Amino acid sequence: MxxxxxxxxxxxxxxxxxxxxxxxxxxxxxxxxxxxxxxxxxxxxxxxxxxxxxxxxxxxxxxxxxxxxxxxxxxxxxxxxxxxxxxxxxxxxxxxxxxxxxxxxxxxxxxxxxxxxxxxxxxxxxxxxxxxxxxxxxxxxxxxxxxxxxxxxxxxxxxxxxxxxxxxxxxxxxxxxxxxxxxxxxxxxxxxxxxxxxxxxxxxxxxxxxxxxxxxxxxxxxxxxxxxxxxxxxxxxxxxxxxxxxxxxxxxxxxxxxxxxxxxxxxxxxxxxxxxxxxxxxxxxxxxxxxxxxxxxxxxxxxxxxxxxxxxxxxxxxxxxxxxxxxxxxxxxxxxxxxxxxxxxxxxxxxxxxxxxxxxxxxxxxxxxxxxxxxxxxxxxxxxxxxxxxxxxxxxxxxxxxxxxxxxxxxxxxxxxxxxxxxxxxxxxxKFGRVISLPEQDWLPGRRTAVALNVSVAIQLPKKGPHSQDPLGFYAYVRPALRDAGFQYAGEILEELKRLAWKGQESRRFAIQSLSLLFDRIYDTGYKKRSSLLHLYHEALNEIFSSVPLSNYDLYTRLDWKNRSRLVHPGLVRERMD
Missing domain, CATH: 3.60.20.10 (Aminohydrolase, N-terminal nucleophile (Ntn) domain)
Structure with a gap:
């Protein structure tokens, strides 16, 4: 309908x-x-x-x-x-x-x-x-x-x-x-x-x-x-x-x-x-x-x-x-x-x-x-x-x-x-004349989108245990490393999540929810500017969303302004729009 x-x-x-x-x-x-x-x-x-x-x-x-x-x-x-x-x-x-x-x-x-x-x-x-x-x-x-x-x-x-x-x-x-x-x-x-x-x-x-x-x-x-x-x-x-x-x-x-x-x-x-x-x-x-x-x-x-x-x-x-x-x-x-x-x-x-x-x-x-x-x-x-x-x-x-x-x-x-x-x-x-200053941190290298990342070695996400399909567990796992590691490590995480998103609908859900946690939560980013990490997360989410098919029968469906007329009611009560 x-x-x-x-x-x-x-x-x-x-x-x-x-x-x-x-x-x-x-x-x-x-x-x-x-x-x-x-x-x-x-x-x-x-x-x-x-x-x-x-x-x-x-x-x-x-x-x-x-x-x-x-x-x-x-x-x-x-x-x-x-x-x-x-x-x-x-x-x-x-x-x-x-x-x-x-x-x-x-x-x-x-x-x-x-x-x-x-x-x-x-x-x-x-x-x-x-x-x-x-x-x-x-x-x-x-x-x-x-x-x-x-x-x-x-x-x-x-x-x-x-x-x-x-x-x-x-x-x-x-x-x-x-x-x-x-x-x-x-x-x-x-x-x-x-x-x-x-x-x-x-x-x-x-x-x-x-x-x-x-x-x-x-x-x-x-x-x-x-x-x-x-x-x-x-x-x-x-x-x-x-x-x-x-x-x-x-x-x-x-x-x-x-x-x-x-x-x-x-x-x-x-x-x-x-x-x-x-x-x-x-x-x-x-x-x-x-x-x-x-x-x-x-x-x-x-x-x-x-x-x-x-x-x-x-x-x-x-x-x-x-x-x-x-x-x-x-x-x-x-x-x-x-x-x-x-x-x-x-x-x-x-x-x-x-x-x-x-x-x-x-x-x-x-x-x-x-x-x-x-x-x-x-x-x-x-x-x-x-x-x-x-x-x-x-x-x-x-x-x-x-x-x-x-x-x-x-x-x-x-x-x-x-x-x-x-x-x-x-x-x-x-109002009182106190200067608003920010901590000295590094920007993402490069002036445009993602830094030219060396992704030859993807991170080894745990294959078993609570981390495997648990976005909160994944977030707890990588958060300390994001504080201490450089932008290359962050890039490798994102490349692995984007790769997982192609493996099926459940993997795509895991990747989207994990990236959303990284994007939304406040945590120590070490010497890296949070704005640069947000920029990387935003680009990764955009890539994943752009890869979602226009089909109305998958767990995820892509809806943009050009295809807004394709929006339909959920077929099942449990279905919703994330």
């Missing part, structure tokens, strides 16, 4: 947005972000998607390194293309020195991307600095002479974008144009669609950046089906994507209004990044205190803090608790730390950890940190990088979760790309 086609039935949406961020010591192309967004497409619904890129390559933008470092990248999305001259004449050219301007490249016909039901906006990019006379007049009229020059210029850019959005977009007005981003060395692009549609539509597959973030789905407040309502949202030098929903959205709106900050897009994600910008740029909180203001430490975790931290945290909570987001949320932030010439990727979880979050790190000549809503998105990035020969393994050296509002890690981790002796370096820290 064949399973009927039920594709016409409405499916319940995945419970949460898809968010991902990656930071690397070398610039990575957008195709790697695309891979993770495609993997998480089930978390989207085609009504909002966006990306941000930080730490860009000047040659790709047609500017010098000096201009890229010093200029603000003002990006304006024109919903009404005829409005561009008016917007430029009223909001850009009178106030800014424009060092370079261009239209952001896009595909010729948006309908060539099937999931785009709404034409994305035309985006123009301006590399700008505020004219000196304009800045002096702004300081005098607003009594801001005490600010440093860069602080004053930041504030002018911020307020000018607010005025442009208020006149040309705000949620209750006519929508002609809006500022997508205006920070230094940072761009944002978004549309009504999926996050991967952004990469395809704006031709970002080969566009390079040190830090990327991406988002599927729409904001949980405000006008959701409009490009201005999609994530990421920007403060000034930071862009934020968000999975969750605030229970105290209006409380935070009031908190911001008391400080003369008035959101225009009416989304909880917008107020999140405005709050982040307020604490960072205006109040100049160190990152630890900023995170504490957003996700306060409570109960036992608070009591476990050192006395000095308790004193400071209590003052922060007293001042900001009514502006702290309440409810399920997880933030990923791409931030240009202009003052310290560093690019940052930050993940923060709510105190109760009510939204999924995974962090990962792979070290090597190409060192990469990734944050995502789920592990499959992380592995999609690493798998593509390994396939292209950029990294040694398709798995991270370490995966972990943040514990919200905790005294141990603070519920947040930060990847920072900064200058080093031989180019850029990537460092990972927790």
């Amino acid at each position: 064949r399973v009927p086609d039920l594709s016409f039935l409405k499916q319940e949406a995945e419970g949460g947005c898809g968010v991902v961020g990656l930071a690397c010591n070398v610039p990575l192309e957008g195709k790697y972000l695309l891979q993770s967004l495609v993997q998480m497409r089930n978390r989207g619904n085609g009504k909002g998607g966006g990306i941000a890129a930080l730490g860009l390559v000047p040659e790709q933008l047609g500017v010098s390194e000096k201009i890229l470092r010093e200029d603000y990248i003002l990006q304006v999305a024109y919903l009404d293309r005829a409005a561009r001259k008016q917007v430029e004449d009223e909001h850009i050219r009178p106030f800014f020195r424009i060092d370079h301007e261009s239209r952001v490249e896009a595909v010729d016909d948006y309908r060539s991307i099937p999931s785009l039901a709404v034409e994305p906006p035309e985006v123009y990019r301006y590399f700008v600095r505020v004219k000196p006379e304009v800045l002096a007049d702004f300081a005098r009229k607003n009594n801001l002479q005490s600010l440093k020059d860069d602080e004053l210029e930041d504030e002018f850019v911020y307020q000018n974008s607010y005025r442009l959005n208020l006149q040309c977009y705000s949620s209750l007005g006519e929508k002609k144009a809006f500022v997508v981003s205006h920070g230094k060395n940072l761009i944002v692009l978004k549309l009504v669609g999926y996050g991967d549609d952004v990469v395809k539509y704006y031709r970002l597959e080969d566009f390079k950046a040190h830090v990327w973030i991406g988002h599927h789905r729409y904001p949980t407040k405000g006008r959701v089906w409009h490009p201005g309502g999609a994530h990421p949202f920007v403060g000034l030098h930071e862009a934020l994507v968000h999975n969750g929903d605030f229970a105290n959205y209006h409380s935070i709106m009031e908190y911001l209004a008391q400080r003369n900050i008035h959101p225009l897009f009416l989304t909880d994600t917008e107020v999140s990044v405005l709050l982040f910008d307020l604490l960072s740029r205006v109040y100049k909180y160190p990152l630890e205190y900023l995170i504490e203001a957003l996700a306060p430490t409570t109960e036992r975790d608070f009591e476990m803090l050192p006395d000095e931290k308790k004193k400071i945290y209590r003052l922060i909570q007293t001042s900001h608790i009514h502006g702290s987001p309440d409810g399920p949320w997880f933030f990923i932030v791409a931030r240009n730390d202009v003052e310290n010439n560093a690019w940052q990727l930050l993940g923060i979880t709510d105190t109760s950890m009510l939204r999924p979050q995974v962090f990962a790190l792979q070290e090597g000549p190409v060192k990469i940190g990734i944050i995502a809503s789920e592990r499959q998105a992380i592995n999609a990035v690493l798998g593509r990088l390994q396939q292209d020969g950029r990294i040694p393994s398709r798995f991270a050296d370490s995966y972990w979760n943040a514990r919200g509002g905790s005294y141990t890690d603070g519920g947040a981790f930060l990847f920072t790309v900064k200058g080093g002796e031989d180019g850029k370096e990537l460092e990972c820290d927790d």
Whole structure:
């Protein structure tokens, strides 16, 4: 009996947005972000998607390194293309020195991307600095002479974008144009669609950046089906994507209004990044205190803090608790730390950890940190990088979760790309500034798949006794040897298991279950990186699965996307799908 086609039935949406961020010591192309967004497409619904890129390559933008470092990248999305001259004449050219301007490249016909039901906006990019006379007049009229020059210029850019959005977009007005981003060395692009549609539509597959973030789905407040309502949202030098929903959205709106900050897009994600910008740029909180203001430490975790931290945290909570987001949320932030010439990727979880979050790190000549809503998105990035020969393994050296509002890690981790002796370096820290370091271990030799293993001598698996067809016994037998032996020994084990898989269905079951134990269990790998062993196990399992026939009458049957129509009900009650 064949399973009927039920594709016409409405499916319940995945419970949460898809968010991902990656930071690397070398610039990575957008195709790697695309891979993770495609993997998480089930978390989207085609009504909002966006990306941000930080730490860009000047040659790709047609500017010098000096201009890229010093200029603000003002990006304006024109919903009404005829409005561009008016917007430029009223909001850009009178106030800014424009060092370079261009239209952001896009595909010729948006309908060539099937999931785009709404034409994305035309985006123009301006590399700008505020004219000196304009800045002096702004300081005098607003009594801001005490600010440093860069602080004053930041504030002018911020307020000018607010005025442009208020006149040309705000949620209750006519929508002609809006500022997508205006920070230094940072761009944002978004549309009504999926996050991967952004990469395809704006031709970002080969566009390079040190830090990327991406988002599927729409904001949980405000006008959701409009490009201005999609994530990421920007403060000034930071862009934020968000999975969750605030229970105290209006409380935070009031908190911001008391400080003369008035959101225009009416989304909880917008107020999140405005709050982040307020604490960072205006109040100049160190990152630890900023995170504490957003996700306060409570109960036992608070009591476990050192006395000095308790004193400071209590003052922060007293001042900001009514502006702290309440409810399920997880933030990923791409931030240009202009003052310290560093690019940052930050993940923060709510105190109760009510939204999924995974962090990962792979070290090597190409060192990469990734944050995502789920592990499959992380592995999609690493798998593509390994396939292209950029990294040694398709798995991270370490995966972990943040514990919200905790005294141990603070519920947040930060990847920072900064200058080093031989180019850029990537460092990972927790909320308290403690460096996350991994043990020094060896990678799998060779840049691509399995090392050229010498398998002339297969291991002698015990022929009798409890080990013969007992995967747990086999695992207990080889585990100590995997700690002490080299990669060649691991390769010989895998070759023997693959050979056994051809001997019959029971032997195949034994091989699959044994490899699954090696893949899933945590054990001491000695001087070998666990990520490299996982890579070998994954390849061996793939080879065995690929050798399984398409027959529906064997103990195991192969089912892939191409042959999905062959799925049938089990013939016997005891049969199941492993």
